[in-house]
Amino acid sequence: MNQTEEELLLKLSQPKTRNAAFSSLVRTYQERLYWHIRKMVLSHDDSNDILQNAFMKAWNGIDGFRGDSQFSTWLYRIATNETLTFLANKRMRGFSSMDEVEESLLQNLRSDAYFDGNDLQLRLQKAILTLPEKQRLVFNMKYFDDITYEQMESILGTSVGALKASYHYAVKKIEKYFEEEK
Amino acid sequence: MKNKQNILSEKISMELPFTVPENYFEQFALQIDQQIGYKVSNHRFVKSWMYFAAMFVGLFLVGGEMFYSANQRNTAKNSENYESYVLSQVSESTVMDYYVNEPTK
Numbered sequence: 188m189n190q191t192e193e194e195l196l197l198k199l200s201q202p203k204t205r206n207a208a209f210s211s212l213v214r215t216y217q218e219r220l221y222w223h224i225r226k227m228v229l230s231h232d233d234s235n236d237i238l239q240n241a242f243m244k245a246w247n248g249i250d251g252f253r254g255d256s257q258f259s260t261w262l263y264r265i266a267t268n269e270t271l272t273f274l275a276n277k278r279m280r281g282f283s284s285m286d287e288v289e290e291s292l293l294q295n296l297r298s299d300a301y302f303d304g305n306d307l308q309l310r311l312q313k314a315i316l317t318l319p320e321k322q323r324l325v326f327n328m329k330y331f332d333d334i335t336y337e338q339m340e341s342i343l344g345t346s347v348g349a350l351k352a353s354y355h356y357a358v359k360k361i362e363k364y365f366e367e368e369k
Numbered sequence: 370m371k372n373k374q375n376i377l378s379e380k381i382s383m384e385l386p387f388t389v390p391e392n393y394f395e396q397f398a399l400q401i402d403q404q405i406g407y408k409v410s411n412h413r414f415v416k417s418w419m420y421f422a423a424m425f426v427g428l429f430l431v432g433g434e435m436f437y438s439a440n441q442r443n444t445a446k447n448s449e450n451y452e453s454y455v456l457s458q459v460s461e462s463t464v465m466d467y468y469v470n471e472p473t474k
Contacts, residue, residue, distance in 0.1 A: 301388045301389060303388050
């Protein structure tokens with residue numbers, strides 16, 4: 188943990204400086220977390236709701252943060268859990284199968300005013316949606332953000348070996364998807 | 370890296386094809402500030418207002434002091450000038466007479 192994180196932790200632990208410290212924490216991590224969520228749920232509105240919930244969870248659980256991990260790891264973990272909960276709830280709210288959830292995400296993406304990708308990018312998103320949720324998480328984190336397996340291990344709680352295997356299978360599936368599409 | 374190249378096929382950009390509304394992140398941070406009861410804009414406004422007020426008072430005091438000193442110097446200079454002017458209007462003998470012969474009461 189670097190000096191800045193220690194200072195921030197100290198400020199967060201004191202009632203007088205807590206709000207200002209949390210406000211600066213939001214400004215530091217909001218973009219990274221937003222894109223992390225957006226890659227999973229695709230829609231801007233859903234990402235916005237999940238990000239808000241994640242920060243409010245962090246705010247309410249600030250006393251539980253002891254500085255064992257970095258703030259970024261802790262916040263990524265909360266955001267990931269919120270995202271997976273959102274997807275699970277979506278499944279429970281009338282979508283019987285995983286495919287239906289993914290199909291609805293894709294429908295939302297097509298109609299989302301904040302999607303400006305070309306056809307190829309849309310097909311890549313479609314291919315990514317064929318992956319199981321956890322594999323999708325690993326693929327997005329590695330492919331788009333180039334997060335190290337060690338960082339991913341502390342965020343997702345999965346061993347480096349398993350993460351490497353997961354990414355490898357994800358890549359194979361996406362390649363196969365593109366080959367079959369031809 | 371090899372895998373990445375396979376997927377990319379030199380065609381697919383690793384950039385995300387998503388955008389956000391204008392000023393989204395600024396607005397989002399303000400929204401969270403509001404939810405946690407942090408009045409960041411107020412704090413900043415009051416702070417900057419106080420800085421301006423302090424600066425204004427400081428300038429007023431320094432300016433006032435400078436004006437007062439300059440005024441004092443001018444008054445002294447004016448009275449010196451007046452004395453020299455009066456002396457220049459009378460002859461030296463008259464002045465000597467004035468100092469030597471005390472006026473009778």
